[in-house]
Amino acid sequence: MVMYALLLATGIQVSGCPATIQDTQVVAVSTGWDVRIEKRPRLLERVTVYSGEPSRRRSLQPVPGKNGSSIWGFAGENIWIECRYSDSAAVLIKNLGVVKSCSFEPAEGGTSNPARVTCEKKK
Incomplete structure (x- = not known):
């Protein structure tokens, strides 16, 4: 988690x-x-990160973290994120633009502590 803290601090x-x-x-x-x-509510279950539009299918592999978390670091490319939810066919897709990093933390204890994705834009 030190890596995650350093990424978000800048x-x-x-x-x-x-x-x-x-x-x-x-x-x-x-x-x-x-x-x-x-x-x-449908809870965030899974995240896929893409370099460019998702239709191009250039998904990026994260670095595994503790307790099922994932961290992605980027080198200035246009990043898209795809969000999938439990028991739902709905898929949310968003262009984040140029970001430095993203992290995914899985749910702990259902709706009281849902999964979350945080990304860091370059200054």
Whole structure:
């Protein structure tokens, strides 16, 4: 975690993925069935970081950290982030521009301490 602390100490932090999202589902079923949709937050589960647009499929591999965390360091390229959520087909994609680093910390204890992504922009 010393590496992570050093990376974040030298730039401006920006949020990566939202920790939770609310989504809706549409269900088509045969006659006679009732549908109940549970309204609950979908928790951030997985992150993929790309050099350039995700459609180019140039994902970047992180450096593994402690307790399942991941750290990415960049050399001035245009970074995109893809956020995937538990029990949801929704995928959020965002162009972060030029950033210095990103880190992912997995959830601990469900909604009380959700997963989080933090990125650092260059000054």
